[in-house]
Amino acid sequence: MTQRRILVTGASGKVGGAVVTQLHAAGVPVRALVRREAHFPAGVRAVRGDLGAPASLDTALEGVDTVFLVWPFLSAEGASDVLDTIGKHARRVVYLSSQGVGSKDQEPGDAITSFHAELERLTEASGLEWSALRPTGFASNTLGWAEDIRTTGVVRAPLARLARPLIHEADIAAVAVRALTTDDLLGARPLITGPELITQERQVALISEAIGRPVRFEEIALDEAIEQMTAAGYPAELVEAVLPAQAKMIDSPEPVNDEVQRITGTPARSFREWAADHAADFR
C-alpha cells in the first residue's frame, strides 16, 4: 500500500465516515473535511471547508495528494471549480458515483443520474488520476425508516416487492480504500453491489430480527409516498428521481455482482449483517 495523505469529503456522512474509519485503522494519514464539529477516531484531523465554496477548501487540501469526493448536491453546478481546486493540490481523486450512470434503464432526465454522469465526466477530464465508484442502492437508505420503527413498529412505504442488492457502506468504503491507496482501480468505474436482491418487505423483516422486536411493512401507494416526501421537504428533483426509478426496478432490478469480493478480497456483507451492525439505530 503506497503511503498517501488523503482528504475525505462527506466525512461526517455514512460512506465518507466509513472511509475515514477504515483508512485510519489501516494506519493511513487521513484528514476529514467537515462543515461543523464532528467526532472522528483520535489522530484524524478534521478541517473545515464547504464544497459549495471552493476557495474554502484550500486549507483542507494543503499537503494532500489524494481526495475521496462525495458530491452532496443535486446538480453538478460548481463541480468544475471544486475539481480545479482539488487539482491545484492533489494528484488523485476517487469519486463516489452511482450505478445509475451505467444503467440503460435510468431516465435520461433523472437529476441524480445526470449530476453523477457529469461529475464522472469532469473527474475524468480533470487531468488527475481518477476512479469512479458506482454503487447500487445503499443499505443505509433504510435508516429513513428508523423513526417509524422506533415509535410505531410499522414501516409505511411503497413498493413492498421492490428487491435491491443494497450495499453496506463498509463495503463501499473498502473498495474506496483500494482506489485511494493502490493503483488497482485507476481509470476504472467499478459497479459494486450488495450480495443479493432483497425485497423491501424482507429488509423490514431482517431489521425486525436484528432488533428482536416485531416490525410490520404496510404498503402505501406510490402517489401517497410522493406526497409524503414532498410534504417532508425533500427537493422535487430528488422525489422525481428516486421513486419512479425504484418503481421501474421491480421489473428491471439492479445487477448483482461479486466486484466487492474481486476488489477487496472479502465478499460483500449481507443486509442481515448490515441490520445487525445498525440495530441500535432502530431500537
Ligand SMILES: NC(=O)c1ccc[n+]([C@@H]2O[C@H](COP(=O)([O-])OP(=O)(O)OC[C@H]3O[C@@H](n4cnc5c(N)ncnc54)[C@H](OP(=O)(O)O)[C@@H]3O)[C@@H](O)[C@H]2O)c1
Ligand atoms: N443513497 C443511495 O442509495 C446512493 C446510491 C448511489 C450513490 N449515492 C450517492 O452517495 C452520495 C451520498 O453519500 P452518503 O450517503 O455517504 O452521504 P450522507 O451520509 O448523506 O452525508 C453527506 C455528507 O456530505 C456532507 N456535505 C453536505 N453538504 C456539504 C457541503 N456543502 N460541503 C461539504 N460537505 C457537505 C455532509 O456534511 P454535514 O454533516 O456537514 O451535512 C455529510 O458528511 C450522494 O452523492 C449520492 O447521490 C447514493
